[in-house]
Amino acid sequence: MLFGETLVIAVQSIRGNLFRASLTTLGIVIGVAAVITMVALGTGARAAIDEQMEALGGDILSINSSSWFSRGVARQTNTLTTADARALAIDGRHLGGVVPEINGRQQVKYGNRNLNVTIIGTTPNYPEVHHFNLAAGRMFTEADDSARRRVAVLGSEIPGMLDADAASLLGRTLQIRSISFEVIGILGSKGSWGWRNPDDDIWVPLSTAQFRVTGNDLVETISARVRDGATIEQAMLDIERILRREHGLLPGTDNDFAIFNRKQFLDSRQEATEVFTYLLAGIAGVSLVVGGIGIMNIMLVTVTERTREIGIRKAMGATRGNILLQFLVEAMMLCLFGGGLGLAVGAAAAYFLAEFAGWQTQISSASVITAFTFSAAVGLIFGMWPAKRAAGLDPIDALRYE
Amino acid sequence: MIRLENIERTYVMGADTIYALRSVSLSIAPNEYVAVMGPSGSGKSTLMNVIGCLDSPTAGDYWLNGHHVSSMNDRQLARARNRDIGFVFQTFNLLARMTALHNVEVPLIYSGMKRRVRQARARHALETVGLADRMLHRPSEMSGGQRQRVAIARALVTEPSILLADEPTGNLDSITGAEIMKLFDKLYDAGNTIIIVTHEKAVAEHAKRVIRLIDGAVTSDGSPGASR
Numbered sequence: 203m204l205f206g207e208t209l210v211i212a213v214q215s216i217r218g219n220l221f222r223a224s225l226t227t228l229g230i231v232i233g234v235a236a237v238i239t240m241v242a243l244g245t246g247a248r249a250a251i252d253e254q255m256e257a258l259g260g261d262i263l264s265i266n267s268s269s270w271f272s273r274g275v276a277r278q279t280n281t282l283t284t285a286d287a288r289a290l291a292i293d294g295r296h297l298g299g300v301v302p303e304i305n306g307r308q309q310v311k312y313g314n315r316n317l318n319v320t321i322i323g324t325t326p327n328y329p330e331v332h333h334f335n336l337a338a339g340r341m342f343t344e345a346d347d348s349a350r351r352r353v354a355v356l357g358s359e360i361p362g363m364l365d366a367d368a369a370s371l372l373g374r375t376l377q378i379r380s381i382s383f384e385v386i387g388i389l390g391s392k393g394s395w396g397w398r399n400p401d402d403d404i405w406v407p408l409s410t411a412q413f414r415v416t417g418n419d420l421v422e423t424i425s426a427r428v429r430d431g432a433t434i435e436q437a438m439l440d441i442e443r444i445l446r447r448e449h450g451l452l453p454g455t456d457n458d459f460a461i462f463n464r465k466q467f468l469d470s471r472q473e474a475t476e477v478f479t480y481l482l483a484g485i486a487g488v489s490l491v492v493g494g495i496g497i498m499n500i501m502l503v504t505v506t507e508r509t510r511e512i513g514i515r516k517a518m519g520a521t522r523g524n525i526l527l528q529f530l531v532e533a534m535m536l537c538l539f540g541g542g543l544g545l546a547v548g549a550a551a552a553y554f555l556a557e558f559a560g561w562q563t564q565i566s567s568a569s570v571i572t573a574f575t576f577s578a579a580v581g582l583i584f585g586m587w588p589a590k591r592a593a594g595l596d597p598i599d600a601l602r603y604e
Numbered sequence: 605m606i607r608l609e610n611i612e613r614t615y616v617m618g619a620d621t622i623y624a625l626r627s628v629s630l631s632i633a634p635n636e637y638v639a640v641m642g643p644s645g646s647g648k649s650t651l652m653n654v655i656g657c658l659d660s661p662t663a664g665d666y667w668l669n670g671h672h673v674s675s676m677n678d679r680q681l682a683r684a685r686n687r688d689i690g691f692v693f694q695t696f697n698l699l700a701r702m703t704a705l706h707n708v709e710v711p712l713i714y715s716g717m718k719r720r721v722r723q724a725r726a727r728h729a730l731e732t733v734g735l736a737d738r739m740l741h742r743p744s745e746m747s748g749g750q751r752q753r754v755a756i757a758r759a760l761v762t763e764p765s766i767l768l769a770d771e772p773t774g775n776l777d778s779i780t781g782a783e784i785m786k787l788f789d790k791l792y793d794a795g796n797t798i799i800i801v802t803h804e805k806a807v808a809e810h811a812k813r814v815i816r817l818i819d820g821a822v823t824s825d826g827s828p829g830a831s832r
C-alpha cells in the first residue's frame with residue numbers, strides 16, 4: 203500500500219523533471235545498449251561456430267601421416283594405406299565409418315572450359331560420413347570402385363564454374379588430367395570451412411584414382427566418424443591401437459601418424475570467441491557504471507532540491523525507511539526505464555549490424571534478463587548513497603532549508 | 605497530556621555552547637489553548653520543536669500521553685509525530701506538486717491507511733476548514749489564507765492530541781490572519797488542544813493561557829490578561 207504510494211510519488215517526481223531525467227537516463231541507455239549489442243554479437247558468433255560444427259561434423263577425426271625423426275633427420279612420408287583404412291573399419295569398435303582419401307589439384311576440362319580444382323579419390327561412404335547430401339544423380343558405388351570406373355561426383359559449385367546447368371551435366375563427360383570421366387552425381391552445398399571450400403571439389407572412386415594417378419595404395423587422409431554413444435577419446439585410442447599394430451610400431455616409439463580432432467579445433471575457436479565477448483561486454487559494462495554515476499549525481503541534486511519536502515514528510519510522520527525507499531525507488535525507476543530503452547536500442551543495433559554489416563547476431567533472453575538485472579543493480583547501488591543522505595536529514599534543518 | 609521536566613536544549617557552535625532552553629518545566633492538559641510568546645531568539649521555536657518530537661532535548665524528561673519521548677528512537681518519534689501531533693507552519697509547507705486533497709492525505713499515507721478511507725477523511729478535513737470547493741487545486745493556485753487552511757486540514761486529519769502552530773498568521777495579512785485565528789477558536793471549541801507560538805499580542809489574546817519565554821527560560825505562565 204505504502205509502496206504503491208511511493209511509486210506514484212517517484213513517477214510524479216520524474217515527470218516533474220522529465221528533460222533532466224531523460225538526459226540522466228541516457229547514460230544507462232547507452233550502457234545497456236552496448237552490453238546487449240556486444241553480447242548479441244558474441245552469441246551470434248558462437249551460434250555460427252555451432253552451426254559449422256554441426257555441418258562439418260564435430261564427431262569426425264582426421265588421420266594424417268605425420269613427420270617424424272629418423273636418425274636426426276625430419277622426414278615426411280605417406281604412411282597410411284588402404285589396408286589401414288580397411289583395418290580401422292573392421293577392428294574399430296568405436297568408429298562409425300572410415301573414409302580414406304587421396305587428393306590433389308588437377309586440370310579439369312569440359313568443352314572449352316578449363317578448371318584447376320581438387321580431385322578427391324575416396325570410398326562411396328564419403329557423403330554419409332562427412333554429412334553431405336546428394337543434390338542430383340547418385341554417388342559412386344562399391345562396384346564402381348572395384349571396377350575402377352571413371353565416374354565423377356561434382357561439388358555444388360562446379361557446374362557454375364563450368365558455366366553449365368547442373369541437371370544437364372549429369373551423364374556428360376569431362377576430362378580430368380585428359381582422362382574422360384562420366385558425371386554421375388552432384389553434391390549439395392556445405393559452405394566453406396576456414397580456408398577450404400568443399401563445394402568446389404570433385405570426387406572419384408578411390409581405386410580409380412590410385413590406378414589412374416598415384417599407382418600405389420597409399421592414402422593421404424583417413425577420416426573416421428565416432429560411433430554414436432562412444433567418446434572421442436575412446437575413438438582416438440581405437441585408432442592409435444589399430445594403426446600402431448598395422449604399422450608394426452614398437453612400444454616406446456612415436457606414432458607415424460597424427461589424429462586431428464576437428465571438435466578440438468572448433469572448441470578452441472569457441473573459447474576465443476567467448477573471451478572476446480566477455481571482454482567487449484566488460485568494456486560495455488564500464489559505460490553502464492559511468493551511467494550509474496550520472497544517476498547518482500542527479501539523485502544527489504534531487505535530494506538537495508527536495509530537502510524541504512523531505513522535512514515536511516518527516517514532520518508528517520515519515521520514517522527514515524520511508525524516505526530511503528522513496529529515493530531508492532526513484533533511482534531504480536530511472537535505471538529500469540533506461541534499461542528498457544537501452545534494450546530497444548541494443549536490439550535495433552544488433553539488427554542493423556546483422557542486416558548491413560552481415561554479422562551474425564542473436565539476442566538471448568538471458569542477455570535481456572541480465573540487462574534488466576544490471577540496470578536495477580546500478581539503480582540500487584548508485585541510488586543508495588543519495589537516498590541515505592535524504593533519509594538521514596534532520597527534520598528541523600530540512601524544514602528551514604530555503 | 606504534555607509534561608516537560610527540566611528540559612534543556614543546547615547547541616554547540618564552535619567553542620561556545622548556546623542555551624536555547626534552560627530548565628523548562630511545564631505541563632499542558634487536554635483541550636487547553638496555549639500561546640507561547642517571546643522575542644526572537646527566546647527559544648520558543650525550539651520549545652515547539654521539542655514538543656513536536658522534531659527535536660530531542662539534551663537533558664530533562666518529556667512525556668507525551670504517558671510516553672517518554674526523550675528515550676524514543678527514530679521510528680517511534682516518526683510515529684509520535686504522525687499520530688499525536690498536527691503541525692501548522694508559518695510558511696505553510698505544502699507539497700507544491702500535489703493537490704490540496706493529496707497534501708492532506710500525506711500523514712494518513714504514512715500511518716498506512718487505505719486509499720478510500722484516507723480520501724474520505726481528507727475530504728472531511730478540508731470541508732471542516734471551509735475548502736470543499738478547492739480540493740483539487742494545487743498550492744500555487746490558492747491564496748495564502750487558503751494554503752494555511754489546507755495546512756490546518758492536514759494537521760487535523762489524523763485527529764492528533766495536539767495542534768502545534770508556529771506563527772500561523774506570520775505570512776498572512778491581518779484580515780486573513782484574523783480568519784485563521786477564528787478557525788483555531790472554532791477547533792478549540794470542538795475540543796482540540798492547541799499550542800500557538802507567536803509574537804503577536806493579537807494572536808495570543810485568543811489563547812486561554814500564555815507562556816512567556818525569555819532567553820530560553822519561562823518568565824510567566826498564566827491567562828493573557830494577567831501577564832500584561
